[in-house]
Amino acid sequence: MSTISQWRLRAAFAERLSRMYGQEVPAYTTLVDVSREVNEDVLRERGADAERLGSIGRVTAERHGAIRVGTPTELEQVARVFGALGMRPVGFYDLREAAASAVPVVSTAFRPVDGEELARNPFRVFTSMLTPADPRFFDADLRTRLEAFLTTRELFPPELLALADRAEADRELPANDAERFLQLAVGAFELSSEPVDKAWYGTLERISAVAADIGGVRSTHVNHLTPRVLDIDELYRRMTERGIEMIDTIQGPPAWKGPDVLLRQTSFRALAEPRSMRLADGSVERGALRVRFGEVEARGIALTRQGRALYDQLLGRVDEQAAGRPAEARGDIARTVWERHIPGSEEELDAAGLAYFTYRLVDDRPRDGSGPPATVGELVRQGWVRAEPVVYEDFLPRSAAGIFQSNLSGEGTRDNDQEGTAYDAARLSGAIGREVLDPFALYAAQRDASLAAVGERLGLTSL
Numbered sequence: 111m112s113t114i115s116q117w118r119l120r121a122a123f124a125e126r127l128s129r130m131y132g133q134e135v136p137a138y139t140t141l142v143d144v145s146r147e148v149n150e151d152v153l154r155e156r157g158a159d160a161e162r163l164g165s166i167g168r169v170t171a172e173r174h175g176a177i178r179v180g181t182p183t184e185l186e187q188v189a190r191v192f193g194a195l196g197m198r199p200v201g202f203y204d205l206r207e208a209a210a211s212a213v214p215v216v217s218t219a220f221r222p223v224d225g226e227e228l229a230r231n232p233f234r235v236f237t238s239m240l241t242p243a244d245p246r247f248f249d250a251d252l253r254t255r256l257e258a259f260l261t262t263r264e265l266f267p268p269e270l271l272a273l274a275d276r277a278e279a280d281r282e283l284p285a286n287d288a289e290r291f292l293q294l295a296v297g298a299f300e301l302s303s304e305p306v307d308k309a310w311y312g313t314l315e316r317i318s319a320v321a322a323d324i325g326g327v328r329s330t331h332v333n334h335l336t337p338r339v340l341d342i343d344e345l346y347r348r349m350t351e352r353g354i355e356m357i358d359t360i361q362g363p364p365a366w367k368g369p370d371v372l373l374r375q376t377s378f379r380a381l382a383e384p385r386s387m388r389l390a391d392g393s394v395e396r397g398a399l400r401v402r403f404g405e406v407e408a409r410g411i412a413l414t415r416q417g418r419a420l421y422d423q424l425l426g427r428v429d430e431q432a433a434g435r436p437a438e439a440r441g442d443i444a445r446t447v448w449e450r451h452i453p454g455s456e457e458e459l460d461a462a463g464l465a466y467f468t469y470r471l472v473d474d475r476p477r478d479g480s481g482p483p484a485t486v487g488e489l490v491r492q493g494w495v496r497a498e499p500v501v502y503e504d505f506l507p508r509s510a511a512g513i514f515q516s517n518l519s520g521e522g523t524r525d526n527d528q529e530g531t532a533y534d535a536a537r538l539s540g541a542i543g544r545e546v547l548d549p550f551a552l553y554a555a556q557r558d559a560s561l562a563a564v565g566e567r568l569g570l571t572s573l
């Protein structure tokens with residue numbers, strides 16, 4: 111019997127999730143359509159240059175999802191479902207710290223890690239876990255009630271987890287098991303029609319709309335599914351022209367004339383979705399919740415630790431200069447700061463050690479009798495090797511917090527006199543039972559592998 115390989119499972123899952131989400135949230139389909147139009151236009155205008163950070167095939171199919179779970183056990187289970195699809199936890203994001211007000215979660219992103227797998231299908235899921243033990247958000251009584259509620263629910267049926275474990279171990283599934291796995295996996299992220307306990311939801315909502323979305327219901331669901339676009343400023347204009355209400359800003363680096371770096375994101379505002387509510391007397395009424403939104407993103411070159419530190423420092427500088435000025439001024443302020451401090455070309459970013467590149471031997475370099483120089487910089491300058499930018503595959507905590515915030519109905523509360531519970535990548539790794547990988551190490555490994563290959567071909571050991 112035929113088998114379905116891991117990456118085909120991943121691609122099929124992403125596609126089915128997209129179809130399901132399009133039915134649940136029709137504005138998402140508009141976003142995907144407009145993204146496709148923009149991408150086609152950019153490809154027509156810029157030709158091969160438009161594909162410098164990924165083939166148009168990859169970019170068109172590319173999505174990231176966002177989901178939210180309540181406990182370490184649920185996170186461990188979702189890690190098995192994504193493990194089946196060849197996705198590993200990468201990066202630690204503490205949204206409790208990054209936001210101006212309350213988002214009581216810590217997060218990671220599940221994604222493929224090696225270059226070939228990313229090129230086949232880069233599907234990733236930003237995954238957040240609620241932190242009921244954090245006293246800044248939940249007092250002892252609410253924490254107890256919340257944890258008790260969460261332990262009684264089952265997000266992932268045992269049959270799904272068993273199939274997931276097999277797919278992860280074998281890196282494939284027989285076709286009929288693959289079909290069953292996909293049905294159960296997509297079903298686990300569908301919006302439930304079960305009535306929401308109105309009083310309980312409201313109690314959590316006073317702390318944080320995200321806490322209510324996670325801990326106020328008995329199942330999980332996709333929060334958003336994000337297509338990738340090659341010109342996010344143009345997309346923003348076209349969505350606005352269509353009368354779709356977008357959040358105020360594009361998060362991340364400003365629009366500028368230099369290379370795209372890291373990640374720029376924006377979204378349309380969360381829509382009111384009909385949900386039935388159960389009242390204290392047991393009766394059910396029609397209600398609506400506004401939690402799911404439509405996000406879109408543009409991806410740029412991955413920055414090194416040093417490049418990232420510069421990015422964070424510049425964000426701080428923009429904040430200072432933008433304080434007290436009208437919100438519209440921020441874009442121009444940011445552009446000016448950028449142009450002063452970030453090199454305006456790939457070559458300069460590389461030479462300054464600010465961004466990641468891989469290197470490839472130039473086969474048709476004219477021979478001039480000279481031997482290869484011993485440094486990467488000189489090899490590039492003298493035309494022996496060509497540098498290719500590495501695309502950023504991860505997320506930005508500040509943008510994530512901004513995206514969470516701009517779509518929340520209420521501000522929520524955080525008691526800043528309390529000491530927060532410590533959480534870091536190591537503790538999250540313990541909770542999931544798998545190592546949360548360091549994104550910088552993954553990019554560096556890609557670069558180093560390419561250098562080793564070049565070094566071997568040229569007989570250089572120093573690279």
Ligand code: OOG
Pocket residue numbers: 175176177178236238333375405505506509510511513514
């Ligand atoms: C996740 C928000 C963060 C991103 O792309 O930065 C995010 C959520 O709303 O659950 O998805």
Ligand code: NI
Pocket residue numbers: 174175176236334336405513
């Ligand atoms: Ni997102």
